[in-house]
Structures are given as structure tokens and as C-alpha cells.
Amino acid sequence: MKPSAFVYRRPAGIEEALELLRQHPDDARVIAGGQSLVPAMNLRMATPGMLVDLAGVKELSALELDGAGRLVAGAMVAHNRFLRDERVKSGWPAIGLAVRHVAHEQIRNRGTIGGSLCHADPAAEWAAVCLLLDAEMSLAGPQGARSVAADDFVRGVYETALKPGEILSRIRFPAPLGRWRWGFHEIARRRGDFALAGALVGLNVDENDVVQAGRLVVFAVEDRARRLDAALSTLIGRGIADIDTELIGLSAAASVDPRSDMHASADQRCHLVHSCVTHALAGAGVRPAGSDPSTPTWSNQ
Ligand SMILES: Cc1cc2nc3c(=O)[nH]c(=O)nc-3n(C[C@H](O)[C@H](O)[C@H](O)COP(=O)(O)OP(=O)(O)OC[C@H]3O[C@@H](n4cnc5c(N)ncnc54)[C@H](O)[C@@H]3O)c2cc1C
Structure with a gap:
């Protein structure tokens, strides 16, 4: 061809x-x-x-920290560069948890964060990561530069906020403040395939591992990745060893309006959301209420 x-x-x-x-x-x-x-x-x-x-365009290939401690990625930074960068590993571990599931090694060497976001596949891990971390996109265009929040950038299947003649130039990730625990889980037919469903979770905890705030993103389920923080509301003020993960998984599954396609039906995707969310919570260190702490939690991190 x-x-x-x-x-x-x-x-x-x-x-x-x-x-x-x-x-x-x-x-x-x-x-x-x-x-x-x-x-x-x-x-x-x-x-x-x-x-x-x-x-x-050299300026699009920079990966650096700005004066406010944010991670600033040029649109041309390849997926694998994030996985090898020590600053990313220590400051933004959620990126590594998700991006290592993008395709295969060779594709991760060539494919870029900007290309993934502009392509806007609903199953892309990058759009989910950007939503979870409250990233901000910088666009350059004939009318000058403008910024768009991650939640406004991807609009639907292969649709973005880019106007004709515009280029995505940079993506800014604020530094997550305080203590965070992150978890990721996706289900694909084979490793490296686009996910049939996936979930990313971030739990802000105090020194006693009591949850102060939570973020949840589900992707590959609807036309675009979506934050479902409300499904985590029962966690706030609870210790991470005392959480009903089943209830949260069911709440997330009840909150989505999945699409059916040749890969999975809407019903199957509801089931997969439940599974992805409970496993992502386990990856973040959450233990179901009443579980034995000597039993390791399962995760695909
Ligand atoms: C076999 C296979 C498996 C894959 N599996 C996954 C997967 O599991 N998860 C996943 O997320 N992705 C997957 N991908 C896609 C991969 O992540 C690509 O790298 C990504 O979708 C596109 O990035 P790219 O840099 O190659 O962009 P390109 O292919 O070069 O461009 C993609 C689109 O974005 C536009 N574009 C690119 N950069 C900009 C910019 N800066 N400003 C404006 N428009 C721009 C282009 O015009 C084009 O429309 C897979 C790809 C293959 C071939």
C-alpha cells in the first residue's frame, strides 16, 4: 500500500x-x-x-521544568523519552504508568505526545494522562498563541480544539502537590494494542494514608477520556486500607455511557470499567475493606 x-x-x-x-x-x-x-x-x-x-523544529522537542516547577513538554517529545526521564519518573509517575502501555517499543520511539493528542483516538493513554494531571495545551496559530485546558482539547473521536492552521506546541503538567498514590489499569486484547477500556487513578493522601482528594479518569470507553472524580467521593476521609473498591468500581461503571464497536459491546465495556477501576485502585495501594494486608494487591503496573 x-x-x-x-x-x-x-x-x-x-x-x-x-x-x-x-x-x-x-x-x-x-x-x-x-x-x-x-x-x-x-x-x-x-x-x-x-x-x-x-x-x-527544535523548540518542539524540549522536555524541561519551568520556573513554577511544571513539566513542559514540546509536542514532538517521543513517548519513550518520558519513560526514560528521571524528572518525570520522580515528579509525574502517573505518566510512566500509562505511557508504557502505548503501542510497542518501536512505535514509542517515533510517536509523540503531540501526535497522540492531535490524533485524538478515544483509546489513547496520553489524553487520559493529561486529564488526570490537569495539563494545559499551548497552541500556536495564525492569530497568535492560546492555551486550552486538557478537558477542552479533545472534543470527540479524532476531534480536537485545533483550528485550521494551528499547531499544538507545548503541554504543561503542573507538579502534583502533597503526597499522591497513582494507579493504572487497562485491558487490551494483546499487549501493545489499543485498550478496550482503561482507568487511571490519583489519590492525595496525608501522612497516615487518609485520602484527602481523588481523581479518576476512564478512557477507551466513550468518545473521549473522562474524569469521574465523583465516583471516588466515598474515599475522602478514609484510610486506604479501609475502602470498598467494589462499590467504587460499580459507581464508575454506572457513570459511563460506553460506545459499542467491533472490539467490544457497551455492556462489555461497562464490565471492563468496573474491572479497570478496581485494579487501578489496587495499583494505588488501596485495599478492599476487610482484606488481609499480607496478601499483595494485584496490578499490572
Ligand atoms: C500498531 C500501533 C499500535 C498503537 N497503539 C497505541 C496505543 O496502544 N495507545 C496509543 O495511545 N497510541 C497507539 N498508537 C498510536 C501512536 O501512539 C502514535 O504515536 C500516535 O497516535 C500519533 O503520534 P505521532 O507522533 O506518530 O503523530 P502522527 O501520526 O505524525 O500525526 C497524527 C495526527 O496528529 C497531527 N499532528 C501531529 N502533531 C501535531 C501538532 N504538533 N500539531 C497539530 N497537529 C499535529 C497530524 O497532522 C495527524 O493528523 C499505535 C499505533 C500503531 C501503528
């Missing part, structure tokens, strides 16, 4: 990239790692007349 003919451009800066998009509004398309776009081109589901390769 071969793509239709296209012109290739490799700008050296964002302004040059934006200018190419401005000059060719109907047929220019940004390419990042090419791991989603190239298969779509080979299947002729995408037929851009021009590819604007962002690989030469």
Missing part, C-alpha cells in the same frame, strides 16, 4: 511551519512521528498534498 503523491517540507521553526500551513490551507498537513498519519495515508484515508514535518 502506498500513499498518494505529496510534497515534503521540513521547516526549521514554528513560524515557518505556520506559514506553510497558511499558504496551503486545503492540502498541507502536519506530520510528527507518522505512526498514525502514515498508516492512514497508506490506506488513502488521508491524502494530504503536502506534509509539514515538525521534526526540524
